Amino acid sequence: MGSELRTDADDNPTGNPYNDDMQTPAIVQLRPMLPAEFAAWRERFVRDWGEDLARVEDLSHEDALREAARRTDADLTSGAATPGHHLRVIVGAEGELGTLWYSLSDDGAFLDDLSVNPKHRGRGIGDAALAKVEDEVRACGRPHLDLHVYADNHAAIALYQRRGFRTTGLKMRKTLPA
């Protein structure tokens, strides 16, 4: 159930992910993640999430990694083929540009992860990929897409705001003196 697989190479021979006017991101493709790609993706995802958890939730590095792995495996019980979960590879004229993961519930959808490869960031890839996710979610009959983002992830927050996401709540924590 991927987005329509087409390449922008024909109408964008330079591989520049932006159109000529530099305003509208050119088309990227989303293709389903292959089972053989899952283990490497999971390792990267758990490592990155573990770093977030250690920083934001005051966990030790080891505990944060363990917790990230536990939560990931509890969701993705059958890897890339887990029903209701959609893992995608973002592809453009230059090849693989990043990955994303969203899941469907009865009445909505949740963006679990979006990651653009570091060397491709800041060029409209995240924006274009998110537009594709919105198309897929809408095609599945879900009226909204939710997500969680850590408060110090300014790049991601700016991207989501740019795409029209609004804040529906704030999670707060005070670390108490020992």
Ligand SMILES: CC(C)(COP(=O)(O)OP(=O)(O)OC[C@H]1O[C@@H](n2cnc3c(N)ncnc32)[C@H](O)[C@@H]1OP(=O)(O)O)[C@@H](O)C(=O)NCCC(=O)NCCS
């Ligand atoms: C967040 C992320 C997906 C953005 O992808 P990207 O391809 O670099 O983003 P885009 O080039 O499409 O940028 C679109 C908009 O996002 C915002 N943005 C992106 N990177 C930004 C940065 N470093 N600082 C501030 N705003 C930024 C801007 O509003 C930008 O629009 P503009 O260029 O017109 O100002 C990417 O930085 C990433 O993979 N980060 C690590 C993983 C992560 O944090 N994922 C989000 C988990 S919730």
